Amino acid sequence: RGVVWTVANQKGGVGKTATAVNLGAALASQGHRVLLLDVDPQGSATSNLISGEPLTADVYRVMTGTVRLESVIRATRVANLALAGANEDLAAVEVDLANVPGREGILRERLAAVRAEYDYVLVDSPPTLGILTINSLVAADRVVVPVQCEYLALEGLTRLLGTLEKVAALRGVATIDRLYVLTMYDQRNNLARDVVREVREHFGEDVARTVIPRTVKVAEAPGFGRTVLEHDPGGPASLAYRVLAEEVTNGARA
Amino acid sequence: RGVVWTVANQKGGVGKTATAVNLGAALASQGHRVLLLDVDPQGSATSNLISGEPLTADVYRVMTGTVRLESVIRATRVANLALAGANEDLAAVEVDLANVPGREGILRERLAAVRAEYDYVLVDSPPTLGILTINSLVAADRVVVPVQCEYLALEGLTRLLGTLEKVAALRGVATIDRLYVLTMYDQRNNLARDVVREVREHFGEDVARTVIPRTVKVAEAPGFGRTVLEHDPGGPASLAYRVLAEEVTNGARA
Numbered sequence: 001r002g003v004v005w006t007v008a009n010q011k012g013g014v015g016k017t018a019t020a021v022n023l024g025a026a027l028a029s030q031g032h033r034v035l036l037l038d039v040d041p042q043g044s045a046t047s048n049l050i051s052g053e054p055l056t057a058d059v060y061r062v063m064t065g066t067v068r069l070e071s072v073i074r075a076t077r078v079a080n081l082a083l084a085g086a087n088e089d090l091a092a093v094e095v096d097l098a099n100v101p102g103r104e105g106i107l108r109e110r111l112a113a114v115r116a117e118y119d120y121v122l123v124d125s126p127p128t129l130g131i132l133t134i135n136s137l138v139a140a141d142r143v144v145v146p147v148q149c150e151y152l153a154l155e156g157l158t159r160l161l162g163t164l165e166k167v168a169a170l171r172g173v174a175t176i177d178r179l180y181v182l183t184m185y186d187q188r189n190n191l192a193r194d195v196v197r198e199v200r201e202h203f204g205e206d207v208a209r210t211v212i213p214r215t216v217k218v219a220e221a222p223g224f225g226r227t228v229l230e231h232d233p234g235g236p237a238s239l240a241y242r243v244l245a246e247e248v249t250n251g252a253r254a
Numbered sequence: 255r256g257v258v259w260t261v262a263n264q265k266g267g268v269g270k271t272a273t274a275v276n277l278g279a280a281l282a283s284q285g286h287r288v289l290l291l292d293v294d295p296q297g298s299a300t301s302n303l304i305s306g307e308p309l310t311a312d313v314y315r316v317m318t319g320t321v322r323l324e325s326v327i328r329a330t331r332v333a334n335l336a337l338a339g340a341n342e343d344l345a346a347v348e349v350d351l352a353n354v355p356g357r358e359g360i361l362r363e364r365l366a367a368v369r370a371e372y373d374y375v376l377v378d379s380p381p382t383l384g385i386l387t388i389n390s391l392v393a394a395d396r397v398v399v400p401v402q403c404e405y406l407a408l409e410g411l412t413r414l415l416g417t418l419e420k421v422a423a424l425r426g427v428a429t430i431d432r433l434y435v436l437t438m439y440d441q442r443n444n445l446a447r448d449v450v451r452e453v454r455e456h457f458g459e460d461v462a463r464t465v466i467p468r469t470v471k472v473a474e475a476p477g478f479g480r481t482v483l484e485h486d487p488g489g490p491a492s493l494a495y496r497v498l499a500e501e502v503t504n505g506a507r508a
């Protein structure tokens with residue numbers, strides 16, 4: 001109960017938001033109570049789930065201590081899936097918290113009471129290694145790292161891994177639990193197969209067996225204001241996210 | 255002479271770096287003297303052009319006033335293409351300059367003397383709208399906006415356009431000149447065609463005629479330490495970037 005999974009990778013466009021939203025939706029469809037916590041000032045996860053509505057209560061005010069996390073959590077149209085939304089105000093946190101001692105642990109602290117009400121908390125982070133992502137990592141029980149099946153996939157990982165070591169030191173633990181999820185796999189290109197092989201060779205058991213295929217349905221879904229499970233329920237990406245949800249909850253990776 | 259083009263879009267993974275590097279290489283191959291200025295702490299443009307070598311002199315020290323821009327510019331193996339490189343130190347600028355008056359205009363000022371030595375300065379910016387991107391936008395004569403042919407393509411543009419208005423106000427001009435470049439066009443999917451049509455309907459003359467196709471060669475090239483013009487000289491992406499270079503230099507858009 002109250003397991004926090006942070007979806008992180010400082011590289012842009014690798015499928016963090018697609019994974020946070022669709023894995024969250026898959027877990028919710030399997031009966032788990034899920035909180036999706038959007039920590040990206042660009043709020044793509046937020047607009048996926050409450051598109052078109054203005055956001056009146058958001059994570060920025062929680063980070064700066066103005067309101068409690070509970071008061072910004074709202075239900076979504078997806079059963080079992082709640083949302084704490086983000087908007088561009090959150091960008092100000094970088095500067096607002098610039099010299100505050102203990103600023104890396106604020107999100108963890110704000111989550112402490114709330115997390116017990118959920119089976120899983122999925123945190124969507126921005127494509128940076130700044131204070132927002134650090135907060136998301138410090139708050140995590142496990143870090144889910146989407147790895148896009150492109151040649152540069154492994155490059156940025158070194159830096160992320162270095163950051164995870166610093167987070168482990170901050171938390172006083174030996175290592176941060178992690179799961180790599182290969183995303184946007186395009187079987188038409190050899191590059192994708194090479195990346196899958198290379199990532200599995202490097203990270204072995206830490207790599208999800210399930211690979212998320214590249215399909216236009218995932219890219220389209222937000223434009224329709226839906227998750228891919230709503231937009232294309234029988235399709236390969238929905239299937240993959242459901243299978244991933246079973247894989248991550250069924251013990252080998254509990 | 256000394257025209258500054260900033261490649262910007264706060265959305266991750268839309269082809270900013272691919273465009274800065276490959277359009278820069280195409281312009282250089284056509285005889286123009288090009289400076290590529292990397293303002294992204296993740297330094298992908300930098301590692302594209304000097305992969306494997308440590309970066310001893312970088313843009314961070316220029317931004318904080320420690321060294322002059324000239325001293326961090328170096329030749330690359332590509333004729334006519336020089337580089338001012340970035341590394342993760344640059345991330346500290348957000349905090350270092352947090353309350354410095356006039357912090358939005360630092361890059362423009364640092365470029366003032368140097369730009370005259372080049373025909374074009376291409377600035378690669380990070381996937382954020384923070385102080386680094388603001389500096390890049392304030393320094394620009396024109397903003398090149400890569401738009402990935404995906405449904406969410408238009409969503410983030412509203413925020414970028416709002417930022418361009420603020421930059422115009424800061425600079426005391428009516429509007430900031432801009433060019434949208436459609437990237438990663440995949441003819442196998444209808445989504446891409448819809449996005450192209452929608453972007454042209456919205457932005458008309460500000461959209462490049464040339465569209466950059468999605469090809470694995472562009473994604474592979476950095477892994478080989480090359481630009482796509484070196485990696486796949488006869489291929490459709492190299493051709494498209496060369497044609498784009500001619501389009502942007504031949505007058506209709508001068």
Ligand SMILES: Nc1ncnc2c1ncn2[C@@H]1O[C@H](COP(=O)(O)OP(=O)(O)OP(=O)(O)O)[C@@H](O)[C@H]1O
Nearest residue numbers: 012013014015016017018127213214215218219266
């Ligand atoms: N499996 C997939 N198939 C096709 N398109 C996908 C897939 N996963 C993600 N995309 C699309 O790729 C783009 C980037 O994905 P996404 O926004 O999830 O990445 P991100 O890592 O959160 O990006 P950012 O760094 O900007 O936050 C989006 O347009 C998304 O819809």
Ligand SMILES: Nc1ncnc2c1ncn2[C@@H]1O[C@H](COP(=O)(O)OP(=O)(O)OP(=O)(O)O)[C@@H](O)[C@H]1O
Nearest residue numbers: 012266267268269270271272381467468469472473
């Ligand atoms: N035309 C293309 N065809 C295929 N892959 C491409 C193309 N353009 C870019 N890519 C690949 O897509 C990924 C993202 O591209 P790129 O790094 O240029 O985007 P970016 O906007 O600079 O990302 P970031 O926001 O992280 O800086 C890279 O792996 C790149 O090689």
Ligand SMILES: [Mg+2]
Nearest residue numbers: 016017040044
């Ligand atoms: Mg995202």
Ligand SMILES: [Mg+2]
Nearest residue numbers: 270271294298
């Ligand atoms: Mg880039």
